[in-house]
Amino acid sequence: MSGALVIVELVSGKLPQAGLELLALARLLSGGSVSVMAPGADEVTVRTLIARGADIVYVTGVAGTNDYNSDSWIGCAERLARELNPALILAVHNSTGADLAPRLAFRLGYGCATGCVAVENRDGVLHFTRPCYGGNARETVSFNTGLVVATVRAGVCDALPVDAARSGEVVAVELLPSRVRVIERKRDSGGAQRLEDAKVIVAGGRGLNGPEGFNVLEPLAATLGGVVGASRVPCDLGWCSHAMQIGLTGKTVTPELYIAVGISGASHHLAGCGNAKTIVAINTDAEAAIFRDAKFGVVGDYAKVVPALTAAIKTLPAV
Amino acid sequence: MHIVVCIKYIPDPEAAFSMFRIDEQAKQILPASGLKHVVSPFDEQAVEAALRIREAHPGTRITVLTLGDETSRNALKHGLAMGADDGVLLSDVVFDAGDSYTIAQALTAAVKKLGAVDLVLTGRQAADWDAGIVGAGMGELLGVPVLSFAKSVNVTDHRVGVERVLDDGGEIVEAMLPAVVTVSNEIGPPRAPTLRETMRAARKAVVKWSAADLSLNEGDLAPRRLRERLFAPVKEGRCEWIEGATPEEQGTKLAQRLREARVL
Ligand SMILES: Cc1cc2nc3c(=O)[nH]c(=O)nc-3n(C[C@H](O)[C@H](O)[C@H](O)COP(=O)(O)OP(=O)(O)OC[C@H]3O[C@@H](n4cnc5c(N)ncnc54)[C@H](O)[C@@H]3O)c2cc1C
Numbered sequence: 001m002s003g004a005l006v007i008v009e010l011v012s013g014k015l016p017q018a019g020l021e022l023l024a025l026a027r028l029l030s031g032g033s034v035s036v037m038a039p040g041a042d043e044v045t046v047r048t049l050i051a052r053g054a055d056i057v058y059v060t061g062v063a064g065t066n067d068y069n070s071d072s073w074i075g076c077a078e079r080l081a082r083e084l085n086p087a088l089i090l091a092v093h094n095s096t097g098a099d100l101a102p103r104l105a106f107r108l109g110y111g112c113a114t115g116c117v118a119v120e121n122r123d124g125v126l127h128f129t130r131p132c133y134g135g136n137a138r139e140t141v142s143f144n145t146g147l148v149v150a151t152v153r154a155g156v157c158d159a160l161p162v163d164a165a166r167s168g169e170v171v172a173v174e175l176l177p178s179r180v181r182v183i184e185r186k187r188d189s190g191g192a193q194r195l196e197d198a199k200v201i202v203a204g205g206r207g208l209n210g211p212e213g214f215n216v217l218e219p220l221a222a223t224l225g226g227v228v229g230a231s232r233v234p235c236d237l238g239w240c241s242h243a244m245q246i247g248l249t250g251k252t253v254t255p256e257l258y259i260a261v262g263i264s265g266a267s268h269h270l271a272g273c274g275n276a277k278t279i280v281a282i283n284t285d286a287e288a289a290i291f292r293d294a295k296f297g298v299v300g301d302y303a304k305v306v307p308a309l310t311a312a313i314k315t316l317p318a319v
Numbered sequence: 320m321h322i323v324v325c326i327k328y329i330p331d332p333e334a335a336f337s338m339f340r341i342d343e344q345a346k347q348i349l350p351a352s353g354l355k356h357v358v359s360p361f362d363e364q365a366v367e368a369a370l371r372i373r374e375a376h377p378g379t380r381i382t383v384l385t386l387g388d389e390t391s392r393n394a395l396k397h398g399l400a401m402g403a404d405d406g407v408l409l410s411d412v413v414f415d416a417g418d419s420y421t422i423a424q425a426l427t428a429a430v431k432k433l434g435a436v437d438l439v440l441t442g443r444q445a446a447d448w449d450a451g452i453v454g455a456g457m458g459e460l461l462g463v464p465v466l467s468f469a470k471s472v473n474v475t476d477h478r479v480g481v482e483r484v485l486d487d488g489g490e491i492v493e494a495m496l497p498a499v500v501t502v503s504n505e506i507g508p509p510r511a512p513t514l515r516e517t518m519r520a521a522r523k524a525v526v527k528w529s530a531a532d533l534s535l536n537e538g539d540l541a542p543r544r545l546r547e548r549l550f551a552p553v554k555e556g557r558c559e560w561i562e563g564a565t566p567e568e569q570g571t572k573l574a575q576r577l578r579e580a581r582v583l
């Protein structure tokens with residue numbers, strides 16, 4: 001038993017950064033070869049995967065179309081796992097990975113760790129660190145089963161640089177029939193930048209006091225070339241789309257700059273944005289927990305602070 | 320139709336974490352003695368989902384199922400007061416050392432013992448350890464389809480239709496029953512128990528099963544996970560405050576400061 005299998009889901013035909021990070025992690029952790037299952041990967045994607053650390057790429061489905069179907073992907077991954085006998089199977093911790101990983105683990109009879117923020121190989125034993133109790137605590141676990149299936153959050157390690165000289169193999173495999181029929185798919189954000197890839201995120205919380213608050217955040221995000229996100233409360237209240245939720249049960253984001261506006265900083269929220277390089281918080285309550293994670297803090301009403309901030313950024317001299 | 324909803328009784332996840340203590344030695348989280356316990360929020364929403372299905376299909380039986388110590392009876396009581404029909408408590412010292420795998424084994428054995436169950440509902444994850452494994456595992460152990468992260472669940476004609484929450488939107492999927500569905504918070508707030516249902520709940524049947532009642536052997540209950548460490552994440556906790564006479568001035572200064580610090 002050696003090597004690793006990484007399951008990579010393409011997003012609109014492209015490789016997401018978090019998937020590339022997993023390739024690097026797999027190289028780091030496993031002595032053996034790194035196999036990738038990449039449904040829908042075309043030739044360009046396959047080449048990129050190899051240049052970024054893959055030894056064998058298993059392509060499935062129709063190139064360019066990779067709509068996730070749990071049953072058929074899990075069946076395919078199960079076959080690969082039985083054939084390759086890897087020590088580790090990795091997937092990104094998102095709605096696909098969180099759906100696929102535990103089922104694959106049970107099917108293969110192996111251990112499962114979800115939402116990991118660190119994975120280490122010490123003396124041949126894999127140790128998985130993950131947030132629990134809403135991000136207030138962390139546990140490090142290992143397993144007495146040979147193989148472990150793990151989902152890993154974005155930002156755990158850097159992707160490997162492109163090495164065009166690397167060579168690898170491509171193998172076509174089949175997706176299996178599914179017991180689940182997809183009737184309709186609704187994608188939220190058409191051309192918009194994905195939160196997961198954004199360098200700058202301006203996120204709003206209950207403190208926006210209503211859906212109109214997002215109209216104040218949008219110009220700031222636009223000025224910074226960033227994207228607007230949210231805590232769970234505005235999503236649940238219907239002020240914004242659920243796809244904007246950041247946190248334990250929402251997205252994990254890793255921007256350079258995260259501006260939290262009217263967000264108290266609950267651990268459940270920080271579980272999704274705590275890895276941002278710089279957190280700025282704007283909140284009327286100086287005692288808000290978010291200021292414990294923020295590098296820069298403004299105690300004040302966002303409705304006044306944010307427009308002034310946006311205007312001032314526009315007048316900054318170019319660098 | 321018979322629906323089983325798996326509900327876990329946990330310390331209130333919305334409580335300030337100052338109400339908890341991390342026991343690094345025992346690798347356990349100790350809630351303060353006064354801290355209230357609740358049905359894990361997503362599980363409570365799974366009960367809500369079951370009740371909505373029953374509204375569309377009168378005659379449906381809803382069983383709430385929990386694994387835990389005697390206090391977990393309170394979870395069942397809550398589920399029954401919301402409107403479930405009967406409850407099952409799985410309680411046994413041999414479950415104490417369990418992990419996601421053994422809990423899924425025990426819950427699955429209980430579902431099988433209940434007989435012809437059409438639909439199993441669970442939360443997307445238990446709000447204590449935040450694993451999100453047990454529901455998926457039960458689906459695999461039962462050999463039935465799993466539809467995860469549901470924001471709505473409808474049953475028609477031996478099929479279950481689920482609107483799933485995805486990172487970039489959603490999808491509507493369908494599978495034949497029996498199936499397992501894991502419920503997400505997007506389904507909306509659960510109903511509060513009414514006085515009438517709470518009174519009725521006292522008369523509803525609750526059975527308690529041990530590992531032996533479920534014919535589980537040692538192999539089924541041997542944990543696979545070893546918790547090596549439990550600790551609090553470190554926070555830098557160095558916030559630079561941006562002051563100003565007016566909020567507008569603070570906004571302007573923030574822009575300048577972010578430039579100086581090369582963040583912008
Ligand atoms: C199991 C579980 C999972 C969860 N998952 C997530 C998740 O994935 N993501 C998530 O975000 N949450 C999640 N939550 C919810 C989380 O615990 C918090 O309840 C939530 O993050 C709080 O959102 P908030 O900060 O917007 O609201 P609040 O906590 O109500 O904070 C609002 C803040 O706005 C400030 N404010 C008010 N008016 C103004 C103003 N005019 N200007 C500036 N500031 C103002 C207030 O001082 C306050 O600090 C989860 C909870 C549970 C139990």
Ligand SMILES: Nc1ncnc2c1ncn2[C@@H]1O[C@H](COP(=O)(O)O)[C@@H](O)[C@H]1O
Nearest residue numbers: 325326386441442444445450451452453
């Ligand atoms: N001890 C338990 N009793 C009843 N249901 C449980 C228990 N543990 C987990 N579950 C169910 O499985 C779901 C996922 O749990 P977990 O994998 O622990 O995050 C929960 O939301 C519950 O519906």
